Amino acid sequence: MRLRLRLALLGALSALLIPAATAATAEADASGPQTYVVWQWNVAGDVIHEGSTGDGLITAAASSILNRSADFASFNELCESQYDALIAELRTRDWPQDPDNFARFEASRQPGNPSVCRGGAFGNAIFSKRPLGTADRLKLPDDGSVEKRNMLCAPLVDGSGTRFCTTHITTNQSYNVSQLEFVRNQLETYHAAGETPLIAGDFNAQPHYGRLNDFYAASLDVPNNPNNTGQYRELDDNDPGNCIGYGEWTSEGTPGAPPPCGGKAKIDLIFVRESDLAGSYSGDSLSISTACSGVAECSDHRIVIGTVTVA
Numbered sequence: 001m002r003l004r005l006r007l008a009l010l011g012a013l014s015a016l017l018i019p020a021a022t023a024a025t026a027e028a029d030a031s032g033p034q035t036y037v038v039w040q041w042n043v044a045g046d047v048i049h050e051g052s053t054g055d056g057l058i059t060a061a062a063s064s065i066l067n068r069s070a071d072f073a074s075f076n077e078l079c080e081s082q083y084d085a086l087i088a089e090l091r092t093r094d095w096p097q098d099p100d101n102f103a104r105f106e107a108s109r110q111p112g113n114p115s116v117c118r119g120g121a122f123g124n125a126i127f128s129k130r131p132l133g134t135a136d137r138l139k140l141p142d143d144g145s146v147e148k149r150n151m152l153c154a155p156l157v158d159g160s161g162t163r164f165c166t167t168h169i170t171t172n173q174s175y176n177v178s179q180l181e182f183v184r185n186q187l188e189t190y191h192a193a194g195e196t197p198l199i200a201g202d203f204n205a206q207p208h209y210g211r212l213n214d215f216y217a218a219s220l221d222v223p224n225n226p227n228n229t230g231q232y233r234e235l236d237d238n239d240p241g242n243c244i245g246y247g248e249w250t251s252e253g254t255p256g257a258p259p260p261c262g263g264k265a266k267i268d269l270i271f272v273r274e275s276d277l278a279g280s281y282s283g284d285s286l287s288i289s290t291a292c293s294g295v296a297e298c299s300d301h302r303i304v305i306g307t308v309t310v311a
Helices: 001-031 057-067 080-090 171-192
Strands: 032-040 070-077 103-111 124-129 136-139 150-155 162-168 194-203 232-234 268-273 277-283 305-310
Touching: 001 194, 032 057, 032 162, 032 194, 032 268, 057 070, 057 080, 070 080, 070 162, 070 194, 080 103, 080 124, 103 150, 103 232, 124 150, 124 162, 150 171, 171 194, 171 268, 194 305, 232 277, 268 277, 268 305
Parallel strands: 032 070, 162 194
Antiparallel strands: 032 305, 070 124, 103 124, 136 150, 150 162, 194 268, 232 268, 277 305
């Protein structure tokens, strides 16, 4: 009888200890190098889709996120109704680890204008396969337009120190530089606090522009992207087959200054701090989907993806 009692007590003690050990292991794993797949798309949710959630955009976006095994996804020019539909779609497909805590939205245009997003809000969003902490919702220097540009960032809650951000910089050249500097300074603030920030978004600036020299690390000094003084690498800047230092085009819009290798402009970028790199990285841009009904293409921007290992 005593032996049976001792065995029962040992079994109960083991059951109590196993979750603690598992949690400790998860915390330890999160503190080591982490590899992430980052996914970014400016979807033109109002201009092309007029706020629709039923024309194929939601399915195309969710399918791409899953097919590319993305850990993070960011959207620009997204209507809030489309954001809600993406939450529902990604839940249905069992993408998030925590279906109640994996997405954040920040409006750059508030609801109430019937000509924008069918009267709903319009802005930026981030999604994460792993649970997110409290988001920072930062207003960029105001360019005077009705669209109030922002930077949206949220940390993982797994102890890794990783923080994922998105932004959409103005096309107004008088304010483009000040907004870029605001974003870069905020990334450096996260770094100084011991965090590992990753940012994806529409920067409305091509890699070889002088105003991105403070972003790109000095170690990147090639004819297609020289004179850099910053701390960051862009995940598609090292592919020798696609305009090394610049990468593949991402936008069908007016390119501004001619791209160094010809073709269309690259303005959708994914940055990581060079000092946070703990292995290789790579990036790519994908052909624009034609699966949306009523329009020739689902967006005037390509989806951009990247894989990176950070310390």
